Amino acid sequence: MKQFQAYLIFLRLFRESYLFALQAIVVNKVRTILSLLGITIGIFCVISVFTVFDSMEAAIRKSIASLGSNVLYVQKWPWSMGSDYPWWKYYQRPEATLEDLREIEKRSSLAAYTAFFAQVNKTVKYRSNYVENVGILGVSFDFDKVWNFEIANGRYFSANEAASGRPIAIIGSDIATGLFPYQEAIGQKIKIFGRNIEIVGVIKKEGEDFFGNSNDKAVYLPVNYFKTLVNLKEMGTTIAVKASPMVSNAELKDELTGIMRSIRKIKPSAEDNFAINETDIIAKGFDSLFGVIAMVGWIIGGFSLLVGGFGIANIMFVSVKERTGIIGIQKALGAKNYFILLQFLFEAIFLSIIGGIVGLLIILIMTLIVSNTTSFHLILTQGNIILGVGVSAIIGLISGIIPAFTASRLDPVEAMRTSM
Numbered sequence: 001m002k003q004f005q006a007y008l009i010f011l012r013l014f015r016e017s018y019l020f021a022l023q024a025i026v027v028n029k030v031r032t033i034l035s036l037l038g039i040t041i042g043i044f045c046v047i048s049v050f051t052v053f054d055s056m057e058a059a060i061r062k063s064i065a066s067l068g069s070n071v072l073y074v075q076k077w078p079w080s081m082g083s084d085y086p087w088w089k090y091y092q093r094p095e096a097t098l099e100d101l102r103e104i105e106k107r108s109s110l111a112a113y114t115a116f117f118a119q120v121n122k123t124v125k126y127r128s129n130y131v132e133n134v135g136i137l138g139v140s141f142d143f144d145k146v147w148n149f150e151i152a153n154g155r156y157f158s159a160n161e162a163a164s165g166r167p168i169a170i171i172g173s174d175i176a177t178g179l180f181p182y183q184e185a186i187g188q189k190i191k192i193f194g195r196n197i198e199i200v201g202v203i204k205k206e207g208e209d210f211f212g213n214s215n216d217k218a219v220y221l222p223v224n225y226f227k228t229l230v231n232l233k234e235m236g237t238t239i240a241v242k243a244s245p246m247v248s249n250a251e252l253k254d255e256l257t258g259i260m261r262s263i264r265k266i267k268p269s270a271e272d273n274f275a276i277n278e279t280d281i282i283a284k285g286f287d288s289l290f291g292v293i294a295m296v297g298w299i300i301g302g303f304s305l306l307v308g309g310f311g312i313a314n315i316m317f318v319s320v321k322e323r324t325g326i327i328g329i330q331k332a333l334g335a336k337n338y339f340i341l342l343q344f345l346f347e348a349i350f351l352s353i354i355g356g357i358v359g360l361l362i363i364l365i366m367t368l369i370v371s372n373t374t375s376f377h378l379i380l381t382q383g384n385i386i387l388g389v390g391v392s393a394i395i396g397l398i399s400g401i402i403p404a405f406t407a408s409r410l411d412p413v414e415a416m417r418t419s420m
Helices: 002-027 031-068 087-090 098-107 159-162 173-179 249-263 279-324 322-334 339-374 382-408 412-419
Strands: 071-075 111-126 129-139 151-154 170-171 191-192 195-203 218-222 236-244 275-278
Touching: 031 159, 031 279, 031 382, 071 249, 071 339, 087 279, 098 111, 098 249, 111 249, 129 173, 151 279, 151 382, 170 173, 170 322, 173 275, 191 218, 236 249, 249 275, 339 382
Parallel strands: 129 218, 170 195
Antiparallel strands: 071 236, 071 275, 111 129, 111 191, 111 236, 151 195, 170 218, 191 195
16 A cells, blocks of 8 residues: 555656656746757758768659569669679670570579560650650560569550561550540551561550659560661660569579589689579669668768757756755755656756757658659658657756756755755
């Protein structure tokens, strides 16, 4: 029973402590606003950097995921870059060929689908309408199994059309809108390379990814027709290989390495004359960039938080001096040291948290403005909100602990005498 009564007394004192703190904050409005400013700027700097960072990371990872996390790309050039990138060695390598594709299809037991593609930029015309700098891709039949996109109108190539190299095309939504603003695109014939090519499908509108890539501005042709228009040996080509279910990228990469070395008759001691790339390489490259951005954010915001913390500590010392007489009276009436300590500690923490919340509200307004006026989607995540409030509380706790401890150790007689 005594323990329960002691617990109730503690809760009552705890409640009175934060009520005293709130009263002090409300009464001293100018001081409160000045104290908040440093923390507000600090939290704004740190969390705004993290908000932009998280939004960029989400956009980049979404763009990378669209390439396929379980897809490997057999190419001439490796994706990994660096200051010591030996481009002169890779320059002599041969491009991936359709013969390589057919051999991989025959020999691979771990691949679910394989596809070949190459791209060139050209102008696409329909009567007096035209769209410039369009990505024209020659693709093999299984390309739609490896590269994700959805046909909105029409259909994909049939196996016979792909094998025979019929002059047919699947176009992006922007191409359809640009060339056929007032009529149906399916069945119409567009001109590319001066040839008439029939449209059999229109891709559903997607929008651009973080890297500026989009199927909206692409035209897909069967590669067997595409190679009659261009010289594939003079172009950058790619073989995309999608792993079967339950097959890891490492296992598929090992198999592809063996197959490609066999196809190209590379001696055991000789280096590979091809690269097998995967999206993980891009993700790792951006991870290091994100780490630097996060560090810069903490450094910039850290100085503001430090200044804000000193500001709160200074205000709390002034508050203790102003209320020395009240502290003396409270202690003379039996107030415990922890009651006085909590009273000032709560005030410091409340000041800091309010400053942090103001900073977060400014960031929220900023995200709404940017998201509604630009194509970049900013998101203030729950994690960043918790981080902002948590950092604010910690700064308040650290800044207020010494002034609060000083106030709690005051002698009641000396405190009342000082106020007279």
